[in-house]
Amino acid sequence: MERVEVLKTYKVYIGGKFPRTESGRYYIPENGKGEPLGNICSCSRKDVRNAVVAARKAQGGWAGRAAFNRGQVMYRIAEMLEDRKAQFIDEISFQGASKKKAEDEVNTAIDRLIYYAGWCDKYTQVLGSVNPVASSHFNFSVHEATGVVGVFADESTSLIGLVSMIAPVIAGGNTCVVIASESLPLSAITFAEVLATSDVPGGVINILTGSMTEMSKPLSTHMDVNAIAYSGKDVDVLRDLEENSVLNLKRVRSYSKDWLKSGSQDLYMISDFQEVKTTWHPIENIGGANSTY
Amino acid sequence: MNNKNGFEIPDFTRSPAVDKVGVEERVSRFQKRSIKNESKMQGLRMALNMIDLTTLEGKDTPGKVRQMCYKAQHLHDVYSGLPTVAAVCVYPSMVKIAKQEVKGSGVKVASVSTAFPSGQAPLDVKIMDTKFAVDQGADEIDMVISRGRFLSADYNFVFDEIATIKEVCGKARLKVILETGELVTLDNVRRASDIAMYAGADFIKTSTGKIQPAATMQVTYTMLEAIRDFMNATGKQIGMKPAGGISNSKLALHNLVMVNETLGSKWLTNEWFRFGASSLANDVLMQIMKAETGVYQSSDYFAID
């Protein structure tokens, strides 16, 4: 007798857990051949709300970790992704890409994570400054995480767009709520499983699936979200995101890049989600040659 | 611990912290006050009346002291109505002469003591030094603290020494010289001020005039704040005497602004504020004459004594 295959239920990833959507709804995206990809959670604004709460809760702790440690955690994600490479290639192929392209995408995603893992304890050195003010003060500027970032991942790729947006955001100490590609959602959820088995603290990355149109408003108007990252070319979507973001002056960054290219990664994607903090302190000038007081 | 004045003696290791850059900023605000017209004349006359005209040299002679005492009472006789200085300040050996010279004028005689300027003598010697000056008729005693002991954190020693000298002073008012140029930091200046006041100082004074830097405004300001805190804590008013380096009118006026805004007009009298200076008087006189005559003055027209 033929064995009955156990089918995977795709859930979402919030606060380090895998709940199903609050809404109880699902949708069934299909690949190019008309095959259903699965019953995918169709998240609602309540899932957005829960995810933002989880992201906010995790943010202070994540940003407060040693930069070196964040780098290690990100490296661990890459390791786990490498370990499950075959599964990702299968899923991406199933969603419509050629085997070679799928392999290329997964390899690039792994390398991208390592690229940003390496930046964790370096970007403040490159971007920071000691400012030679004219008064008797020591003055320096450092970059700090903006906070909670709402990420609208690339619609046209399943994994690489998602990873390319998440990595610089979390490398800089932010936490995020990610809306995965609506039509190609499988890798996003499997990636969440990778996250759950690496050392990423729950809530640092939260991944939702479903209708971008439905979730964009609650996420981009949310008063506890500090920035929005949008990957795509739809000017109407972008305008809506920008308008919604005015409510609490979210920083909105948009990208229309080919994420498979190596040029799509750089330091400035980290600084896009950073605030510059400048600190002053008096310098007492006593003693030493020719000093007076 | 309570002393005989009835107020609690604080732990001097916990004197308030002082941030030097902040002090400099505060001081620069005083320096930006623009003192003009009547307020300038008032300030200049006050300054004259607050001077402790000083000669503290190994080569001092009765003749030199007599001349200085005359000047103290006759600052610039061609212009009438000028006040006298507050006091003359001399070594103990000159107290008697000075006392005779200023008799009846209201000018006080201050004597340095306690092995001035270094203070490097045993307590017995310091007591005798002080007692001699008092017996000779000194109205005020300017003692020095033991800076070496202070810098090695022997605050009790410093405190006790001051308290002892205070007893020897009797009716003479005690000015305690911190020699801030040797204390180096403003935190030390603050702590030494607290020790001196709680030990019984009537005045605290910056410097001997023998060490640089002397009475910078930063130091004086730090001491004025200590005086204010002491007044608030104990209700006792303490005088202030910056000494050394205040050689011109502008600096004197800035000091007065600082006293006015830190402690208030209660201190704007030579009972509570003094300048230890020798060349200041003539510069103030030149400024006064400039204001009177409208023309810039030459030092050739002002006697040096």
Added chain:
Amino acid sequence: MAAKKTINQGVEWNYSPALESTSHVKLKSKYDLYIDGKWVKPQSKKYFKTINPANEDVLAEVAHANEKDVDLAVKAARKAYRNVWSKMAPSERAKYIYRIARLMQERARELAVIESLDAGKVIRESRDVDVPLACNHFFYYAGWADKLEYAFPNRKVEALGVAGQIIPWNFPLLMAAWKIAPALAAGNTVVLKPAETTPLTALKLAEIIHDAGLPSGVVNIVTGYGDTGASIVNHPDVDKIAFTGSTGVGKIIQKAIAGTHKKSTLELGGKSANIIMDDAPIDQAVEGIVNGIFFNQGHVCCAGSRLFVQEGVAEKVIEKLKHRMDSLIVGDPLDKNTDIGAINSKDQLDIINGYVKIGNAEGAEMYQPKCKLPKSGFYCPPTLFMDVAQSSRLVQEEIFGPVLTIQTFRTVDEVLQKANNTPFGLAAGIWTDKGSRIFNLTTKLRAGVIWANTYNKFDPTSPFGGYKESGFGREGGLQGLGAYLKMN
């Protein structure tokens, strides 16, 4: 004590007026718009009056630019960008900016006096803070013009094009410098609108820029009200909007440019915490409180308007603060001894007084020194409200005047929570003698500028700007250049 019984009583010593002379100031009775290197009459044909808030005298009439005027200015800026400024060698661009800095220094006294006349700010500050900092800003950014490739590693940078800049009335000349200097250094051309109550120093700067021989159209100054600003924001040929002002208007601007690809930097409101720990250098902290809230009549976006004092020293700090406030002189901005000048406008005075009323209605304990206020003009004495709750409107909202609220706290955690408990994030102050505590607090305070054991310090090399609803982007320093560059 002294032997003598007849203690001399100290005498009151009040400073005679020391008025800065206005004789060297040259003001025209009527100012047109500075567009394309020429003074042109407004298409609107309208002018408005700018007054001295210290005595309500009219200083000059100033053109009110409308949409057509702004369009002319933007066209001039575009033409100058395309034909001249973008083609000029960066080192030559630098020399023009240096020249502006030098000419400003030469006319520093005049600029300071005009600033005090038009804005009501005290001459001590306009002379010692506003004008020198404005000059230094041009100096600093001039040097960047031919070094841009060093600023952002691994990036090729180029100018954005035409920058539309809208500045507030609290630091009129300084804000113009903060906006114009980096824009020019980065290779942009500029259309700048000063605030309607304080247009004069920007117009003086236009004269200086003209004297500097800057190519026509590189800098255009258009005066007017909010509608003029809106015309700049909405103009399709403006590549970048730089705005300093209220969070309310910042949001309107951001909404207006949504979906347009215009870049923006916003320096908006604040409600900054100034935190005094019990081991702080108390007297310097008190001075820091005074500088934090009474500098420029409290018309400072980063003013330390929320004071937090640790309970152990609260009584002492408040006592000392009151004493210090008693020595503040409120009055004629042109008197060199004045500490607190005139409130910038009647409208602003009404707003401030409204908050004072709210504070009294809420039952907060108020302290104001007994100072005599001038009879005409707009004045507000320095004001403290003690024992206010975090939920009080006085604590929540930006007052933009010399009004300070005081809250006490017990622990570091408590004060951090309360300090960060605001939609704003512009600045914060922290006073303690303990180094490790400073770093703990400075790291955890969510604000763009943190002053430790000091307050309200500014420098051209030091980036300035906020977190959260205090805006985004930085002005000053290397970071300030990024806002005016396209990075490829």
